[in-house]
Each structure stands twice: as structure tokens, then as C-alpha cells.
Amino acid sequence: MRRSPTRRGFLQGAGLVGAGLVGAGATAGVLLPPATLAWRRLGDGGDDYRPDPASPRFTLAVIPDTQYLFDGDRGDPEPLAATLRWIVAHQAERNIVLTAHLGDIVENGAAAELAEAGRIFEILDRHGTPYSVLAGNHDIDASRTDQRGPSAYLEVFGPHRLRRLPTYGGGTPDGYNTYHVFRAAGRDWLLLALDWRPSDAGLDWARSVLAAHPTSPAILTTHDLADADHSGATWLSEHGQRLWDRLIHDSDQIFLTLNGHFWPPGRLVRPNAAGRDVHVHITNYQDRYYGGGGMLRLYSFDLARGTIDVETFSPWILGQRPEWRTGPARREVELTDPGNRFSLAVDFAERFAGFAPVARRPARVPAAVLVDGTVAYWRFDQGWADGSAVPEGFRIDDLSGRGNHLTRVTLPGSGPAALRWSTGHHDDQPGHGSLYFDGGQQPARGGYLRTVDGAPLHAATFEDGYTVEAFVKLPADVRTAGHGGMSVLSRFGTGRDAGKTGPDPAEPTATLGFTAGMGLKWVVFPVNLNGLVSNWGHEVRPDEWFHVAVVNDGRHTTLYVDGARLLRNPSAVATGLAGSDEPWLVGAQHRDRIVQQGFYGWIGDIRIADRPLPVERFLLA
Template sequence: MKRSLLTKSLAIGLAATVAATLAPRPTQAEAAEGDRSAFTLAVLPDTQFYSRYADSNFLPEYGTTPFHEQTAWIAENADELNIPFAVHVGDVVDVVGQESGWRAADESMQNLDDAGVPYAILAGNHDVRNASNSVVDTDYDLANEPFLDTFPVDRAEAHDTFGGADPTGLNRFSIFEAEGQQYLVLSLNWRVSDATLAWASDVLDAHSELPTIIASHDIISIQNDGVTGETSPNGERLWDALINDNDQVFLTLNGHYHGSAKVERQNAAGNTVTQILTDHQMAYEGGNGYMNLLEFDITNGEINVNTLSPWVVSKPEDKLTSYDTPVLTGANEQYSIPVDFESRFAGFTTVEPAQSDLSARAIEILTEGFNGAPESALAAAGNEHDYVQAEGTLAHWQLTGDAGEVAEGQLFDDLAGDSDLYREAIDASGSATAQPGNVTIVDSAQTYSPSQQAVCFNDSSRERFSYLTTAPDAAVNNADLSGGYTIETFLMLDDEWAADVNGWSKALTRSGNRSLIEGMPWSQWDYTASPAALGISNLREFQWTEIGEDATRGDKTNWSGEILTGTWSHVALVNDAETETTVMYVNGAPVLRTAQDTFGMSFNEGMPWILGSDWVDDGATNGWHGCIGETRIVDRPLEAAEWLTARPDVSAFSAEAAVDGDTVLLSGEGLPNAEIRIDDPSVAEQAEAVMAVQADARATVGDDGSWSAQLSAAQLAEGANAEGAVTLTLAQAFGERASEAVSVVVQVADAETPGDSDEPGDSDEPGDSDGPGESDPTAPTSDDAEADGDLPETGMSAGLPALIVAVAVLLAGFGLMRLRRVDS
């Protein structure tokens, strides 16, 4: 049943009912001698994804949601942190018509209701039926607005801070008291009418003695640098109508624009108005539970802004990632705003001072017992071969070559087969403005990319583009991905990327026309686009769009958080046919918006894969403005341990030794393209002669996983010890990333017998031991050794009088190094 909608008209005399006679406030100098006078205001930015994915993602995975943990933490710590009030700045839900989202929001805010923590909540653009800029609150069908069903005026009235509402019920004001001072909070709808502005002006006039905070969803925005704030058009309207001429307004709060920003403007009275934007929705897990605590330090004359997450510290340790930091300290995330409260608001009064530093105490409470995520196991690649070979790889392009311009027709080999890429000729590309220098190879890549080169597409736009393409007959064009897939690539946006020029461009496209695929339903968006593409939105979000194997299910999409320019990202798209989901991972972290009810991928036969542009209406368009690195397509879902960012286990190699005449043969198994080094200098006591022989003995493991090397037994013998043995050291390596050295003892000469000399009459005839013509009847024969089981126990070969090979155990998992003798 809907809650009844109750509204209150403004009564000018209401001020008298909330006014209080307050004791004189001591000066800052006087207060500084004692305890600090301070309180904390809690601010909840856009919670839309927490509400939307509560049932599908958060509750099944964690048993709770970020939204719930935020409000529960505020309720639990309100007394200790002196939190008299909380403000939600809108976009409470993501899909206005989704009942489960409103239910999740209702349950989360109930934590504050139950604890008696008063709050203000307002509607953002996602919370109203019609978010058009031209539609204002008085245009709404109020009986059909879910926001008023879940957060009606009578729910707000339950808190004694409630002051009143406008006739729509969407705009309200509250008055809370902290440290002996009353504050007015004016909460305004996403888009307000002139009538609402008049109502709000009357509220300000009626409470002109109260310092005022205006909260609305859209007041200031953020520039493309992700740091600099600026007033939005709607914010300018509010500035002109309510803020500039009302000196009591000293602070505004809003969300909507992705990131954190601050603007300080001078009002008509020459005083500063601080405007704060906070919106983390495009970050990991839809914002990862970050919210603001604003500590009003009356004593020291400042507002301390902190950004922290009760959600992060609530997660089980095995689910933590490198993104899970309890407290953010970046630009506009942790800072102080000087406010001379005495001069700014001469009417301030105070009673008893609060306890100690509330900001420090809040962080202490939050992080107590939090150990953080386990250290990352990721390691930089030793060279371009240092990656896990994935079974089912259909195409793998490393995009390497001489740095500089990529010529038209220049090839990039497919490491997996015969699906090479080449730069499409400008005349055939469809761009009349593309230039040869628009595509270049650079010596730059993401840290964990095996290939440390990439191809950059410069000066790209919707009309100016170039691209790399597979040939019309490339095998990967018609790849069957019905069993699932993994697509990996490394991407970077150019620092000069601009939304109006480069928004909605694509980096990787399986070209074609989805409208021609059987069963494809008509859609308003991208009906003639390619079957699948990875690109960037106008809000700098990675977007993956695909038509699954069953085209009748329509387009499925994944969206990342906001992507910074000039920064490399590893993107992995993993489609699991069994769970019928596609998950996008950015730098190892899954994005929140998982594509569901999809498996495999539809395609148009004979159409190429292209890198560097979109493909719509049967032609290329909208070039990628940035760089693309190593890219791989696999015909099954891969775990992270098989991604290009994972490193193969270099200790996984085996070896055996054999003697053939004057040659010591080494061979074994290892990782394809790895180097087997036999010159590791870790055995410092080796003779120079041995080192010289080993220096030329490096083997590369072939594609079949085998390797071999040859050493000169005679040269090795020159460095033998008194027992006739030398120690070889072996390691498997990809560049500088190598396994631990393993010692191999090789018997290359007879042991020296005490008393032996080159005196005349001595004989070195085979069989001689104690004297000319004598033999040792007790010496074991080869047959005796085999009968006694010595060979299996010792791992040694016997029977060659001059060349006997003995080895040590190489590596766990491969058992003993095998020895074999080649008789000559």
C-alpha cells in the first residue's frame, strides 16, 4: 500500500517554534584553551547502483549492500562522532521503475530512522519518472512518483528536525542543532519550478539568522581533468535565485557528476560560498561505499572533509582487492576548508564543547582491525614471451615493430595462427581526412603487458580515423564463440580526449551489421552497429556491447567506472556460456554492471575484426583517440590465472643429461619460448673454463615445450675438481624473470688417485688401477650396480670409464633429472 502523501505549507511563523535561547559562545581563542567544539555532518552521494544491484549482485555475494553498511555505520557511530544530521544528495536508485531498488533504499535508510538519526533526502534524475531538463517538479504526476511512495513527507516528519515541505512534497527543509547552533538544510528536487524557487526563497527569508546548507542533485560539475569543479547550468540557476543574494547560504552539496570537486564562489555580500561535489558511482563496485564526513571544527575555524567507506571494512578479507582502501586521500577527497565562523556568522553560539579530533576518531573507528587486501601477486613480464599459453587462443596480436609511423598495409603477426592484422589503406578506410601519421607504434604499455609496445591512433574523431583489420579470409572472422570467450586488450585514452569529439568511439570491433542477424529485434540504439564492440562512452566509461549467440535476446552491455586519460588499463571480457553472463574486468577488478542472459556471440560471416574504430551502417567511423596494446581472443572463459597479466611458473622445467662421445647432451621440457640458461653465476667457485663453456650453452624452449643444448665434455673436464666433476647451473627465464638456479653435477673425468704421477713406467691403459697390468677385482661392474638397484637410488650412470654423468634433483613436480647413456 502506498504511504499517504502529506505536505506542509510554509508558515512564516515557524521560525519561532524552532528558535532557541542559547548561551553565549566563547571566542575561538578561549575555546582553544580547552576542548575543541566540533560536530560531524554525514553526506551520502549517489547510491543508485547499490540499490539497483542489491538483489542481483551484492546480497548473493556479500549478504549485505554498500548502502546498508553506510547507514548502519552512521547510526552506530553517531553519538561518538557527534553526528546530528545526514544528507543524501539524490539518485537514491538507478531505475525509477524497479521496485527492488526502492526496497533496498528503503531498508538502508531505515537504519537511520531506527537509530533516531535525522536526515534529508532528495530526488535525483534517476529518482523521477521524467528527468528531462525541461520538466520540473510541478509538472510531475505526483501520485505516480515512486520517490514519494518510499520517502513521503510523513516519514520525514517523524524526525523533530523536519521544518516543512513545498506543495509537491519533493522539496523540504530541516533545522538541526549542533554545538549550540542551529543550521538550516534546504533540500531541492532534481529540477525545480519557479514556484519552488519562490517557496525556497520564503524559507530562507523566514530563517535568515540561520547558517544554511543547500543540497540538490546538480549544482557544480567537474571538468575533464577529473579535479577542477565548475558551476553547472542548473547550479547557476540556483545561484542566481537562492544563493548569491542570501548571505546565510555558506555551503552547497551535490552529486550527479562523476568524481569529487570543490568550488568556492563569492556571493553578493563578498563572502565565500563553498560548493562540494561527491559522486563515486563509476568507481569499483558502483562507488565502493564511499561517503563524506564533514567535520565542522568550530574551535579551529575549519571544515575538514573526509572520504571513507564503511563498506570496504565490512568485506571478508578474501574478497578484498587493491581498490579496497578504507579512506581516500586524493584530490578533493581529503582536505580542509578554512571558515572563520565568528566573522562569517556572528550569531553563532555554543554550549558544551565536543570531544577530541572527530576526523581522526572517525578514521580510527573505521580502520580498527582492518588489515587490507593481500598484496598483489601480479608481476611485470620478463619479456614479450612471458605469459600463460591459453588453450583455445584464436588470435593474439602484440602490435610490435619499429617505433614510429605505421605504413598502410603494414602487418602485425598473429602469434596464434593465420589471422594477422594490417593497417587498412587510407583510400579504403572511408575517412577522407586520415593521414599516414595518424597511426604509430610507441614503446609504451601497461605494466603487466608482456609486450611493451602499442599502436596509437592520433587526432581521431568521428570523421578522421584509421584502423587495423584482419584479412577477409582470416580464420578468426568466423570464430565460433558459442561456448563462451575471453577477450583481453590494453587500452589508453589520449590526454586530449574530449567527450564531444571522441565519445562513443570504439577500440575493438567485430565488424558487421547486427540488423542482418537472424532474430535480431529492432532497437532504438545502434540497430545497424556491429555484433560486438568495446569502446568508450561520452562519460569516459568503457562499454562492451554484444549480440549473443541467441540474437533474439537483443543487445547486452557492460559498463565500467570512469576511466582517466593518459592511463593504461587492462580490460578482460569473460563470457561464460554456463552462467550466461559476460563480466568486464578493468585492471583485474570486475565492474558492477554485468551483462546477463547472454552466451556466446553472433557474427556476420566473413567480416573482419578491427582495432581503432567503430563500424556502423556498413562502414568504419568514430576513431579511437588513444592507444591499443596487446590483444588476445580465446574461445572459452579464462580465470585470471590464465590472463595476459598472469605469469607462468618459471620453475616448471625438467632436464636430462647424456654423453655422446666428446659431447654432453642436455635436454628436457619447459615453457614455450622460455630460455634455459646454463651459465647462472650463482655458483661462484666454478672454474673459468666451465663458465666459458656454459656461456655458449643457452637453449630456447620450442613451441612443443622441448629444449636441448650441447656442451664440450673435453672443455668441461679442464675445470673438473679432484673427483673429476663439474657443477653446471641451470635456470629457466623470460628476460630478467628467472627461476632459482639448479645445480647439476657432471662427472667428466676419472677421479685423481693419490700418488698418481707421470713418472716413466706409469700406464694409463684401460683397466689399470694399482699398478701396470693390475685390476681391482672388487670394483663394481655396470651389471652389479643394476642388480643392487644403485642406479635408481643414486640417479647415476655407470660403465663409461672416462665420462660418467651424475645429477641432482632439479625441480619439485618433475621428479629426478633423468640420465641416459649413449654408447659410442
């Protein structure tokens, strides 16, 4: 809470609070919007707390200053009650793991106010829904640190209440600082709930909690840490600077801080001592209609996407019938400005690497991935120096033992550096190495690989089905450099050479490559058809490794990326692969028997099997 007289004056001047609105903690229904009465008739709803601890998606619910809802003989607890009921009703759907209140629960720190707020929090208690609370300056004697001794706040919200909750971890002896542990996305997370003014001993305790949970990411909540203005500028408050200097800066586990007290909402990012980002957020709505209307902010974590999505809305107003909402209420149903609805891109593995590094999957020996039916397996982890050129004519052995070895070929006008060894690889790739192809077109340039003369793969038709897999990474500038149409893997010889007289007989008999927009494609002449059959995939993201697999069961062909089945797979019966008993090419696209383009990017392990493989047998499994 920022400046009491002006805040109080703001609400009184707007006619939003008054001595006659609420008496003795009970709602004066005749003065409330009709929709509020309808909402009150709803029960708690929802199920008991049972989060999904393994899901990569989970939600932290955040409630800032509710003080004007509990203000002597004025206020209205119903907006907070509506918010807590919403949390209970949606905790399974949204995988809400914890609710954090940011302090200034009440206005005057009075026993009656706190008792009424405590009664409202019983909505969560009844369902075992965990929450954290902390004291703001209006909840206690703000002139003292957490060593202030007993208070009405502690009588209602002290450790005796919180220890019944499934996430409660412990607190300081004074009872004003607590920590909470929740399980989400397969790991333990910490939330520190610090007093309005933690003492030096309180900060020592916070550091000891972090040390006792050395691999747990931590969120710090407190009432006063950062301030902001309406221009969008955000900065640390005087007390926030103390917390930064004494705790946050050197505690790499703390990646997010949340506070109320000030308004408007704001956010900033500061590097800690390890050089990693700490997101510092203010959220507070007491200056708005109906004292904030029990505004709720949700932090929805999605570790699969590397994103935290933030949204802000009032369940109390949301629960009103739309036709009964007043003008102020309509504006506050949901806040969609950039300060209240936004997404944070977070590379969680990198951000937590300093204290909880993710163990990288070790390389696997070739024998471990030679599934039944493997007819070719090439990998590029031969131990050459990163960035060194693959020698002209160098042979890369086929590890399947079938003799389908590869040798380097260089297009005219290109030098040794057109094909280089690389240590880059997909995290789930068996071989920890790849080849970097620096190719292009107009004119054709680059280096590529081809199967050796007499390789058994040349004659294979795969009429019982096949699986083709490769790991690929495209450079960041691939779309601006004119590389559309390039191929990861192709079969030399045209449809005409294979006896096909349908459309496009000059096309290769088989190509795994890309469209002009970097969408994946698998285009082949099947044995049983006279023309081409094509599988199309989405445009892939550059500068990221991915795994592509093509699976044919003898009748139909399906394209996969990172184990996910893609959409545009043809229903046409396509049996086998037509060919003209000629080589396979890695990193080259040809048409009408002329190599027109070298690949641009990285190619890792490639495996070909003469049968359809299930996803759980793919190289990345």
C-alpha cells in the first residue's frame, strides 16, 4: 500500500466505500450489484486439492492487496470469497499448485478484520487447497521488523494454521516468515513468503531454506520490493534494494519475485550474481474499482513451451451476469493491457543450470539402436575437431553392417569447408556429433555424401514398409538465404529412370527435404503408382534441433517430428519405393539427374529400416 490518505481519499471520493456499505463484517446486500447476490448462492464447488505433479504445466495463483475489502465497518469480503471459490473450482483444470497472497490482507490490522479474512480463507482450508500469506504494513505494526512479537495477524494466519496445508515447509521462530514446497513438472519448487520487514535473522533463515533445498527453483513473495509508474518504468524500492543486496542477488535459485504495496503493476528483469535473469513483478489493484474486486493473477508455467503466461481478472465480476455489470465492472472483468496480460519466455533448463543442471543424455553405442530391420545407420561422431573439414573422398561407415557406406563429394566451385564436422547434436541423439553442410543453389554449391558403388541399399524397394529417420538443425538465417527445396536425404535417379511416366518424371525417386518456406516434405514415386505421393509437414523452427521420421506400413506413409504425428499424410495407398539401382545422397537435392543444390544446416544420425517402426522405437526414444 502506497500512500494511505490519498488511497482512502480516492475511494471515498469515488463513492466506492462508505460507513454504511458494510456493517460488522456482513455484506449489506441491498447496496450491492444484484449479480453479487447470485454469486453468493454458489457453494465452494470444485474438488479437493489433487494437483498433477508430473505435468509440465502448472499454475501459481497470486492475490495482491485486499485491504479495502476488510476495513473496519466498511468493505466487502465477497470479492475475495469469489476469488477463492474460483481457485477451488478450477484447481484441477488449471493444475493450480499454490495460491500466494502478497500482504495487506486487511486495512487496519484489527482483530475483527483479520478474523473475517480468516473466515474467508476457510474456503481453501475446507478443500486442503494450499496457500501462503505474509504480513503487509497494514496487517501488523509496520514500524517494527519481524521481531515485533505477538499480533492479531499471527493469531489468525500464523504457522498453527499454515502447517495443516500440504505445501507448508516451515517458518521462522517469530512466525512471520514461512516457506512452502510444491511438486510440479516432476520437481520440487520453493516459495518464500517474507514479512513486510524481515530482520537480518529472517534473511539468514531464508538463505538457510535455500541451502536446505539446493536444487529447487525459488519464488520470493513479499509486500514491498519494487515500485513502478504509469510510464511503464519499474525500479526497486528502498527496502527492495535491501532484499536484493542481502538475499536475491547472490541466490541463483530465486528466479521470480512478486510483491504488492505499490501500483500500478510493473515488471523488470535484473541479472543476479551468476548473470542469470531474475523477473521482478509488482501486482496490486487496490486503487481500482471496488478496491480491486478481488483481482486474481495467474502465472501459468509451461515447461514444455519454455513459457510463463500471465493473466489477470476478477472472478467476482466474472461471476456476475453480464447484463447486470456496471460500466466500472465491465472494464475490470479482465485486464488485457501489456502490464497485466503477457508471456515470459524462459529457458528453464538454462536458467536453473547453475544449481540444478539437467543431466544430458549420454551417447549410446551403435549396437543399442540397431533395431531389427536396420539396413543403414550413419552417425558423425568420429572424433574429428569441431569445425574441421571432412576430407574429400572420406568414408563414413554404415554401422548397420550392411555395407551402405558414405563418401564425401564436393560440388564444383566449393572448397573443403563446405562440409565440416560438428559437435552439435540433438539432446536425444544417440551419436553426439553431426555434419555441417554449407551449401546452396544458383549456382549449386556445397559438399554432400553419397553411398558407395555397389551398396545394397541401391536396389532396395521396401515393399513391406520402411522407416527413415534423421536429426536436423537449420541455421537461423535459412529463410533469408534462399535455401528452399533443399534435401536432407534423396535417392539418385528420376521417376523416368524408374519407369514412371506420370507427372513430374524428372523428380527424384525419393526426397526428404524442405519447401521454400522450410516446411518438411517427403516426396516419392511408390512401386505401385505411376506418379508422386507427397507427405507435407509444418514449417520447422530454425536454430533448433529436431528429429524427423517417415514411416510406411506397406500401404500408407506417415510423417513425424519429435515423435509427434503430423497432419498432411496422404490416404493414397503407397507401397514401397521405386528406384533405378543408384546411390542415395545425404545433403544434396537433384532434378533430372543434375545435383542442383547442397544442404544448408546440420544433419545428425540417420537410420533406415526395412519395416515400420513404432514411435517408441525411434532413435530419440
